[in-house]
Amino acid sequence: MKQKSKINNLTLNLEKVYLKKSKKLLFHGWHHIVFVKNKAIVFAKSINANLFFVESAALVHDLNYIVKVNSEPEEANSYRNNILIKSGYSDEEIIKIENIIMEAHTAIRNQNISNEGKSLSDADTLFKSLPITPILFTNNYIKQNKIDIQKLANKITSEQNKLLDEGIYFYTDLAKTKYLNWAKTNLALWNNVKESLEDKSISEMLKIAENLKVL
């Protein structure tokens, strides 16, 4: 089977799954997957990464959220395997895709990842740092993953400040040039959110709002 046909099969199979779950996947839904796939291809072209593997990995990188709420990529290992086999992928290709997903994972990614991992990571990270994301999607993330804003602020600041310090918030020059300012502004906002939650009047106000069900 041609690579193009495998991607087409995979896209159709995934779209069906995602559309069924669209009310639950408020943050990591099909809108996120299509955005990450499109941007990953752009970043991949800029560094000569393998487009077939980047596109395939981007399409299946968040299947863990289909399997389990607030989960890690490895928890969808067998689900990913099944949907890739069903779409015509070989065992060898599936192993490569799994490796790209794991090395691009925000919580553990480092300096030494493949160009395919860099392309996926930059696209996935870009979604988080878009100026519209805190306004439109952060509340969706909180609802989808059933966590509170304190936990989310801790997660974002503990994972992302060090990536910025190490110079690998983005890997590709294209992402750095076009989007690093957005990323810095976004992370500054999250550092402020974390600091603001230490103010007792703010945390008390949030509790009242939760009790009133306005949040």
Ligand SMILES: [Fe+2]
């Ligand atoms: Fe993602």
